[in-house]
Amino acid sequence: MTAVVAGVDIGSTTAKCVVLGEDSRILGKSLSVVGVDIVKDAERALEAALADAHLSRPEVSFITGTGYGRYKVYFGQLVVTEISCHARGANFLFPGTRLVVDIGGQDTKAIRIDDKGEVVDFAMNDKCAAGTGRFLDVCANALGYDVGEIGPLSLQARRAVKVTSTCTVFAESEVTSYVSRGKDPKDILAGLHASIANRTLSLMQRVGVEPEVTFTGGVSQNEGMVHALHRRLGVPVNVSPLSQYLGALGAALHGRERLSGGAA
């Protein structure tokens, strides 16, 4: 039995895939944008990660799907919620993790975990775009920036403006009105990041804030957000270039356990 496993995480915005070798080394990974045909996107995510690993499909012995579109990973043998996957992935990268904060394209989760990476409690906002990656997208657009630029720019702020709107739509208008009043876009961006940090903190407080805190999901790649969360929490947050892949990584790890007869 070969022991190469793969995890496919179909998020609301992007598809991630991680291929794990026998020693739990990451052999390959992929990240792609999700379109209308989720089934095909899942296939492509796997193919891309396999190409990255220089492996072919028959060499993978177990595939686990997770994320918002996990039921569209038809070629998988197991489906696990993204909450369990982020917990497992965070535990793998940062074994001291007790709280996972996952800010994705369309929802935000706070997951409290134990020392084995099992979920103890969680809270989430998936009802509304406020405080999610989508909120940043919309506001970046309103300011004429690409979403990838706004984190570093927010770090150059001198005086963050206070963003009072919770609703993404109203925040967009608020941003526009700040611009027309001549506020520095960097200060507005810092205000937006601080506002998300506030919302995230209240979600975290629902499950209990306990270090170490590991920040995952697409928004964890935004250094402005890492800074804002750190400031709001008063403790450093773990981030890694792999943070965005933690769901897929966790899925692969769950698959590995299932394969070796353990509980998934």
Added chain:
Amino acid sequence: MITGGLDLGAGVIKGVLLEDGRRLLATASAPSRGIPVQAARHVLDTLGETANIAPDDIDYLCTTGFGRYAIPERNLQVSDFTSSARGAVFLFPKTRLVVDVGTQASRTMSISETGKVLKFKMNEKCAAGAGRFVERCSKYLQVPLEEMGPKALASERPKLISSVCAVLAETEIINNVAEGVPLADILMGVFLSLSQRAHSLMRYVGIQPEVTLVGGLVRNVGMVKALHDTIGMDLNVAPDAYYAAALGSAVLGHARLQKLTTAPQGVGG
């Protein structure tokens, strides 16, 4: 005696001129476009031209809405709840429940037999229950605002929206378009979604007839039908209900002016 009422809303500035607290002389509106004071001046000019009245001939000016403190020449300002309730009662004296769906907030008030506000509930936190949602739909569906209502009336199987967020609903609606759902069904789904929001606010204050719809969406036939179907009850609608808050503030301005002129010591009110 001529009183002016100005409603400085989040999206549109509305104004009326009222004679002796009874006769509506003129109505006017202009989009606020982030410069509400300028828009308000424009509305006042239009009102004067329509009624053939010089600005000085306005005896008393009462403002309401988000921007009510922005007009220095006002004589009085009143809250949006009070003014839009009073405007609804002016148009439909038997009103017991007012629903006001505006650009940025929706509110509902229960009214006593004497026209006083008894209880109210408002949503100003979230765009999903407000006219802003309709404006955004108009943009990305590329249907002009004024055509949305009439087009929605052709709906046979309204496509309900499951998202409770205006931004997430956008994705859902675009997916529906991609799947070939007829435009009329999508539009009616938008109005039903707004109506459901309004309905939960209404239930909070208590629903009893007569129900009067006022504010920005009253001229939208799609919204009127959706709200009617949602609450299962007839609604009072009138074209002038669009100006209800401005009208109500003019009525309240008139009442204040009368009090001032009949009580000589009350100068400075």
